[in-house]
Amino acid sequence: MSPINVALLGAGIFAKEAHLPPLLSNPNVNLVAVYSRSLNSAKSVLAEIPSESSTKPESIQLYSEDSDNKLDALLARDDIKAVVIALPILTQPEVIKKCILAGKHVLSEKPVAPTVAEAVELLEWYNKNSNGGDTIWSVAENFRFQAPWPKALAEANRLGGIRGIEVRVLQGVEKGGKYFETAWRKVPGYQGGFLLDGGVHFTAALRELLPKHHELTIASFSQLLQDHLPPHDTIRTVFRSAPKGGAVSEEDRKITGTFNISFGASSVRATSYTLDCPNGIVVVNPNSLKVTENGKEEQATKVEDDVRGVEAELAAFLEAIQKGVKGGDKKQSPELAIGDLEMIEAMLKSGEQGGVPQTLKYFTQL
Numbered sequence: 001m002s003p004i005n006v007a008l009l010g011a012g013i014f015a016k017e018a019h020l021p022p023l024l025s026n027p028n029v030n031l032v033a034v035y036s037r038s039l040n041s042a043k044s045v046l047a048e049i050p051s052e053s054s055t056k057p058e059s060i061q062l063y064s065e066d067s068d069n070k071l072d073a074l075l076a077r078d079d080i081k082a083v084v085i086a087l088p089i090l091t092q093p094e095v096i097k098k099c100i101l102a103g104k105h106v107l108s109e110k111p112v113a114p115t116v117a118e119a120v121e122l123l124e125w126y127n128k129n130s131n132g133g134d135t136i137w138s139v140a141e142n143f144r145f146q147a148p149w150p151k152a153l154a155e156a157n158r159l160g161g162i163r164g165i166e167v168r169v170l171q172g173v174e175k176g177g178k179y180f181e182t183a184w185r186k187v188p189g190y191q192g193g194f195l196l197d198g199g200v201h202f203t204a205a206l207r208e209l210l211p212k213h214h215e216l217t218i219a220s221f222s223q224l225l226q227d228h229l230p231p232h233d234t235i236r237t238v239f240r241s242a243p244k245g246g247a248v249s250e251e252d253r254k255i256t257g258t259f260n261i262s263f264g265a266s267s268v269r270a271t272s273y274t275l276d277c278p279n280g281i282v283v284v285n286p287n288s289l290k291v292t293e294n295g296k297e298e299q300a301t302k303v304e305d306d307v308r309g310v311e312a313e314l315a316a317f318l319e320a321i322q323k324g325v326k327g328g329d330k331k332q333s334p335e336l337a338i339g340d341l342e343m344i345e346a347m348l349k350s351g352e353q354g355g356v357p358q359t360l361k362y363f364t365q366l
Helices: 013-025 040-048 073-074 092-101 116-129 150-160 199-207 310-323 332-351
Strands: 002-011 029-036 061-064 082-085 104-111 137-140 164-171 214-223 236-245 255-262 269-277 280-284 288-293
Touching: 002 310, 013 029, 013 040, 013 082, 013 310, 029 040, 029 073, 029 214, 040 061, 040 288, 082 092, 082 310, 092 104, 092 116, 104 310, 116 332, 137 310, 137 332, 150 269, 150 280, 150 288, 164 199, 199 236, 199 255, 199 332, 214 288, 214 332, 236 332
Parallel strands: 002 029, 002 082, 029 061, 082 104, 104 137, 164 255
Antiparallel strands: 164 269, 214 236, 236 255, 269 280, 280 288
16 A cells, blocks of 8 residues: 655654654655644754655655644645644644544544543544544554563463552653653643653553453552652552452452552652562563562563554554554554543542542443
């Protein structure tokens, strides 16, 4: 099939460092346009294109709100079939709507929306305005495309199944760091700050390990460890994952665990998901996998392929377009993204209420 003409909407750090490389290297893509709020930031994307790339900067049309070529002009182009959106959290929902109404297939960055209520409203709007899913709206969650999670689940099942999970995420965000110095992240106008923006990655990974039909109940306590990361930068959570109505068999037993995430942990960066099984332990993160079976620890296995998962998520989005898959790839469904967001929102709410338990509505994957 012929390559798909795609526009990149956004010129921030993740747009340039994560989305741009696969948009240039994937043979099923022609990157033909870049949009940003300012022309200078749009130009900065072109400066990142390697000289050896077959896509030349002069072949890409720039659009911005401070020039004559604005977003509406980009969306009016019949040759552009799809857009990848990596814009600020508060900006994305309205841009998604404009793109869908223009008939463009959309891959938008996580989180799906600033709140669950806004996300549900946006999904309802999409279902009414997408020609029955013919115009695809997919939500990018690269952790769902990382290789270690299904490998860890397979190992855990081999060791008798998961009975407990301990999640530990330390992502220190310091003053002066590239993400902190992004204006819309530095003074967040949305709940949770970095806990929302980055946290949905880690709730998405947890969902790759839990039974799809289970209901999740959580209780959390929140903290602010670093004054420059309001309103909260740390949440400690306990959770129970169980079939609705209680466990029905030994094979379908409840899973309990902890989910501790901090963006205020000084400069420390460490992530681990420890899976407790009857016959051993599996420790997994986005880069590696380690198994301890009957007390004998194996050497950690590094995963070298597409650690970020962005290449794979772009490929899945393009394949869904080419095959005419209504609603897009299931791993990129807005419904899944709402569940990722819901866990963060519930943890924030529980923390504000001093640890009052919250049972999640959208987290179950039926």
